[in-house]
Structure formats: C-alpha cells, structure tokens
Amino acid sequence: MAAKKPKNTMISHGIAAQNRKARHDYAIGETVEAGLVLKGPEVKSLRHGRATLTEAWAGERDGELWLFNAYIPEYQGGVLSRFEPRAPRKLLLHKRQIRQLLGAITREGATLVPLNVHFNDRGRAKVTLGVGTGRKKEDKRHAIAERDWQRSKARLLRNKGKGDY
Incomplete structure (x- = not known):
C-alpha cells in the first residue's frame, strides 16, 4: 500500500x-x-496538489489556446482574492506550435487532452497536452487486455529465475 x-x-x-x-x-x-x-x-492551490483534470480539455479562443473546465479549488490559506475554480486559463505556446495543433484538431478531428499539470525544475506550472483521438469500447477492451498481458508477462519473467526450493 502506498504511503x-x-x-x-x-x-x-x-x-x-x-x-x-x-x-x-x-x-x-x-x-x-x-x-x-x-x-x-x-x-498555491496547485502546489498543494488539489487540482482535477478529469473533465478538462483544451481548445481555441481568438486564435489562442485555452484550458477549459480544469478544476483548481480556491486556496484556503487566508488569501482574500477569489477566483473561479473552473475558469478558462490561457496556455502559452509558440505561434507555430499553436498553428500545428489547431491544424491537427481541424484536419484529423482530434482533441487536445490535458494529461497532467506539473512544475518544472524552475518552479513554473506546465501542462502536458496530448493530441488524442477517441477510442471505441472495443478498442478500450483491447488496450486493457494488452496491458494485463504485459503485466502478466513481466510477472512470469520476474518469477522464472526463482525456484521453489
């Protein structure tokens, strides 16, 4: 059990x-x-690890990329400034990267999915965005079966060298 x-x-x-x-x-x-x-x-709220990205998505507004529906709760440390927990937040990218991602969204019918929010070595908040296409139910089942097989295979290989003596 994890600590x-x-x-x-x-x-x-x-x-x-x-x-x-x-x-x-x-x-x-x-x-x-x-x-x-x-x-x-x-x-400050992010640094406490209280954000949620399960319903979040990224999209275009006025030629810029924004993060929508990400939940960052209000910081309870005595700060009086209030903010909207699900407010759109601007994403910072180079113009060429924005054009490339918007092209992928429109041409391929893909979605920009936020995978995680992290702090880099300099302490800056960053979002990892993935260009994703939706999976169907049978694809999800196949992915689960493949993941379970890889886990079982690793377990078998790990235990192969150990004998029952």
Missing part, C-alpha cells in the same frame, strides 16, 4: 495533477508541453 503524503506538503517540482483516464479514453499521438497563466492563489 500517504502529509496534508501540509507542497509540491515544488513534479506532477501536481494528472488525468489518468485520458490515456484510457483516447489514443494519444504526439504530446506537447505548454505554459499555463495562473494567478497567485491558483499556484
């Missing part, structure tokens, strides 16, 4: 929020890392 982290721990670098269901629901092609425009209390 629980203390409640007052803050994340200085590493993953703050993860969308674990995204790789199950979508076949992810290429991934890209984008900066995220946040207010101070939002960063």
